[in-house]
Amino acid sequence: MLKQPANKYRSFPPVALHDRTWPDTIITQPPIWLSTDLRDGNQALIEPMNGEQKLQMFNLLVQIGFKEIEVAFPSASQTDFDFVRHLIEQNLIPDDVTIQVLTPAREALIRRTFESLRGAKRAIVHLYNATAPVFRRVVFGLDRPGTINLAVTAAQLFNELAAEQPDTNWRFQYSPEVFTSTELDFAREICNAVLEVWQPAPERKAIINLPATVEVSTPNIFADQVEWMHRHLTMRDNVILSVHPHNDRGCAIAAAELAQMAGADRVEGCLFGNGERTGNVDLVTLALNLYTQGVAPGLDFSQINHVARLVEDCTQLPIHPRHLYVGDLVFTAFSGSHQDAIKKGFSAQSSDDIWEVPYLPLDPADVGRTYESVIRVNSQSGKGGIAFLLERDYNLVLPRRLQIEFSRMVQQAVDTHGQEMAAADLWKLFEQEYLQAVSPIKYLAHHLEEVDSQQTISVTLERDGQPATLQGQGNGPIDAFLQALNLDIRVDHYEEHSLNQGSDAAAIAYVEVTSDCISGSLHGVGIHSNIVTASLLAILSGVNRVLSHRR
Ligand SMILES: CC(=O)SCCNC(=O)CCNC(=O)[C@H](O)C(C)(C)COP(=O)(O)OP(=O)(O)OC[C@H]1O[C@@H](n2cnc3c(N)ncnc32)[C@H](O)[C@@H]1OP(=O)(O)O
Ligand SMILES: CC(C)C(=O)C(=O)O
Ligand SMILES: [Mg+2]
Numbered sequence: 271m272l273k274q275p276a277n278k279y280r281s282f283p284p285v286a287l288h289d290r291t292w293p294d295t296i297i298t299q300p301p302i303w304l305s306t307d308l309r310d311g312n313q314a315l316i317e318p319m320n321g322e323q324k325l326q327m328f329n330l331l332v333q334i335g336f337k338e339i340e341v342a343f344p345s346a347s348q349t350d351f352d353f354v355r356h357l358i359e360q361n362l363i364p365d366d367v368t369i370q371v372l373t374p375a376r377e378a379l380i381r382r383t384f385e386s387l388r389g390a391k392r393a394i395v396h397l398y399n400a401t402a403p404v405f406r407r408v409v410f411g412l413d414r415p416g417t418i419n420l421a422v423t424a425a426q427l428f429n430e431l432a433a434e435q436p437d438t439n440w441r442f443q444y445s446p447e448v449f450t451s452t453e454l455d456f457a458r459e460i461c462n463a464v465l466e467v468w469q470p471a472p473e474r475k476a477i478i479n480l481p482a483t484v485e486v487s488t489p490n491i492f493a494d495q496v497e498w499m500h501r502h503l504t505m506r507d508n509v510i511l512s513v514h515p516h517n518d519r520g521c522a523i524a525a526a527e528l529a530q531m532a533g534a535d536r537v538e539g540c541l542f543g544n545g546e547r548t549g550n551v552d553l554v555t556l557a558l559n560l561y562t563q564g565v566a567p568g569l570d571f572s573q574i575n576h577v578a579r580l581v582e583d584c585t586q587l588p589i590h591p592r593h594l595y596v597g598d599l600v601f602t603a604f605s606g607s608h609q610d611a612i613k614k615g616f617s618a619q620s621s622d623d624i625w626e627v628p629y630l631p632l633d634p635a636d637v638g639r640t641y642e643s644v645i646r647v648n649s650q651s652g653k654g655g656i657a658f659l660l661e662r663d664y665n666l667v668l669p670r671r672l673q674i675e676f677s678r679m680v681q682q683a684v685d686t687h688g689q690e691m692a693a694a695d696l697w698k699l700f701e702q703e704y705l706q707a708v709s710p711i712k713y714l715a716h717h718l719e720e721v722d723s724q725q726t727i728s729v730t731l732e733r734d735g736q737p738a739t740l741q742g743q744g745n746g747p748i749d750a751f752l753q754a755l756n757l758d759i760r761v762d763h764y765e766e767h768s769l770n771q772g773s774d775a776a777a778i779a780y781v782e783v784t785s786d787c788i789s790g791s792l793h794g795v796g797i798h799s800n801i802v803t804a805s806l807l808a809i810l811s812g813v814n815r816v817l818s819h820r821r
Contacts, residue, residue: 282487285454285494292493292532300560300568302510302536303553305331306340307581308353309372310514311544313343315585323584324353325362330580331541332367335569338394340370340538344386345379354386363391370394370443375424384431387438394477395432396443397424401460402451414456418463421446425467442468443477445514450482454498462504470508478503479538481514482525489521493528500533512536515551517543522551527559541581542589542596555594562631571595574637601634602643604690606652609645613658616641647691649684653677656696663693665769666700669780672793679703704795707814710734711755713807718747725750729806747802748781751809759785759813766801779804783812787820 272278307327312318319327324341331339341357342350354371357363369390373383375397387393399410399421406412412420421444432440444464446457461478470476480499482492492515500511513529513536515522526537539545543552554574557567571577578589578596591598603609608629615627625633634641641662645655653673660666668676676699683699684691691699712732719726726743727750742754748761763782768775776799784791794812798804 282491284491285498287494287498290494290497290532292497292528295531297527297530297560297563298565300557300565301530301534302338302512303336303557303569304338304340304370304512304536304538305336305540305553306514306538306550307331307540307544309340309343309370310538310546310550311540311585313346314544314546314549315587317586318347318349319584321349321353321356324349325356326580327584328357328362330577332364334571334577337366338368338370338536340372340394340396342386343372345373345382351382351386358387358390365391368392368394368441370396372396372398373424375399375420377424377427380424380427381431384435388435390438392439392441394441394443395428396445396477396479397421397428397464398445398447398481399424400448400483401446401457402448403453404451405448414459418460421460422463422467425464429467441474441477442470443479443512444468445479445481447481448483449480450484450486450492450495454495454502458499458502461499465503465505465509470505472508475508475510476505477510477512477536479512479514479536480529480534481538482516482522483514485516485518485521485525488519489524489528492525493532496529496534497532510535512538514538516546517548517551520548522549523555523559526551526556541577542593544581544585544587552594554596558595558632558637561636571637574639576638595632595637598643601630601639602646603629603655604646604648605650606655609655609658610652611654612645613654616658647680647684647696649681649688651677651680651684656680659693659696660700664697666778667767669763669765669782669793671763671782671791672780672795675793676700676703700795704793704811704815705797707794707811707818709814710817711810711814713803713810716751716803716806718750718802727751727754729754731810748805748809751806755809755813757785757813758787759783759816761809761812762791764805764808766804769797775799777801777804779808781805781808781812783809783816785816788816792816792819 308324342354344351344354363369371383373380401417406417428442446452446460449457465476468476480496503509511534513534515525539551539553541554543549554571557569560567574596582589589596603612611628619627645658647655656677657668657673710733714730714732716727716729724743725747729740731738740754742750744750744753761781762784766777766779769778776797778797781794782791792812792815794808796804796807796811798807
């Protein structure tokens with residue numbers, strides 16, 4: 271890299287728009303959406319889609335709710351031409367959907383484009399030519415008037431060819447390609463010249479589409495450019511102002527949002543941001559950003575995984591695990607403090623509240639994602655996440671201090687093998703540590719009697735493999751059992767809850783025990799269909815753990 275990049279690159283000049291209004295605008299409704307997955311997305315693929323894949327994608331886009339779909343560059347390939355014919359001849363375009371096709375400003379290609387649309391009920395024909403200085407100079411060898419002439423001549427041909435097919439409801443769109451690098455006065459001049467030819471009317475609006483063919487500035491500058499055009503275009507009332515952001519600086523989403531605040535009525539882009547180089551703006555993210563602001567986007571992503579898998583199939587491009595709203599990991603927290611906050615958030619959230627679960631801007635359930643993967647445990651995790659998984663999958667509601675104790679064991683385990691622990695792994699470790707702590711003392715049976723609110727217990731045990739029967743008395747079974755054991759062990763805390771409902775209901779008991787022979791405390795856990803037995807098992811689990819942890 272250069273030490274002085276200014277010798278090779280220059281900063282983008284700001285727009286002199288001191289009375290800009292877009293910063294104070296709030297987006298309260300969705301734009302008109304145009305999916306260009308089948309055109310801009312398609313032209314950027316290693317292997318462009320075949321007819322079958324295009325049809326699959328088209329049906330998906332319709333299902334999602336797109337009403338305007340750019341389906342092809344019909345003069346580019348026989349596949350694209352045939353696809354448009356297929357949609358029209360097989361009557362596959364729903365009545366509320368309009369297809370759009372793209373053509374450069376070249377006579378033969380325009381003719382072929384109109385030919386592809388023969389018999390269509392409705393269509394948007396999209397004309398483009400690059401307008402930026404470097405393109406005028408290097409690619410076309412045209413000055414400003416020559417560039418305008420190219421666009422105007424093509425626009426005139428549009429009028430003629432449309433007149434030859436009067437049964438089609440035609441709409442026209444013009445894109446000054448590379449708008450972002452075009453002088454604003456020239457962009458306005460060429461757009462106005464095209465509009466002059468097309469003479470749009472309120473009931474037959476033209477679309478002026480402002481592409482960030484290459485994203486070259488911060489999104490606030492793009493917003494200024496859009497607001498400037500919004501204010502300076504003639505016939506603005508007869509124009510739908512559209513934007514087409516690409517993502518070269520990673521700001522396409524911001525650019526599209528600020529552009530809407532600046533006056534854009536319509537946004538062109540692709541699902542999950544497919545498209546040339548770094549992609550077109552991601553329409554899924556734009557729609558769900560709106561949704562999380564309480565604005566219905568008019569696009570349905572309630573089965574987002576289905577959409578993702580189909581798009582991956584058609585494009586042969588994988589979606590990144592951290593891709594906004596859809597990636598496999600975007601609703602997952604590994605880190606302890608996040609897990610703790612999410613667990614508390616889920617507990618505090620009720621179904622008719624405004625969504626306020628920490629770290630989750632969107633309820634995964636709204637896009638058809640389960641809570642399965644929200645919390646995953648690795649070496650970065652804490653007690654909250656571990657407790658969440660054990661509660662979600664095994665109905666354990668661990669007392670807080672037991673959570674802390676167990677999380678240390680989990681930490682040790684993940685530090686040793688360095689891998690994630692799924693809920694089943696956590697359960698296995700929990701069983702091993704607490705439920706299988708049956709040595710040196712193993713419970714076999716007990717008998718309990720109550721006389722004058724005093725409990726007498728007789729417990730049959732196995733100690734170091736030898737059978738033993740102990741007797742004890744107390745004001746409850748726990749007290750009586752501790753008397754019977756006659757060990758230097760106290761129960762400081764006791765909790766229980768049922769594990770499931772129905773005839774096979776089991777209870778789980780948790781005890782926290784202390785002893786002079788250990789520092790701090792340890793927990794014991796017991797599970798049994800009889801709650802008293804569960805308590806005795808919990809005490810023995812605690813006792814056995816104390817005996818094996820003895821200083
Ligand atoms: C930003 C965008 O996404 S624009 C859309 C881009 N999409 C595509 O290009 C995909 C489909 N394209 C194709 O299949 C081919 O490029 C075709 C069929 C359109 C044209 O192919 P070819 O005739 O072989 O020409 P080629 O692709 O080399 O195009 C370059 C020529 O078109 C001219 N040209 C490029 N864009 C335009 C335009 N919008 N209007 C008029 N002429 C144009 C160039 O100046 C160049 O002319 P030259 O041959 O006189 O130097
Ligand atoms: C054809 C135009 C709209 C385009 O795709 C672009 O400029 O990026
Ligand atoms: Mg593009």
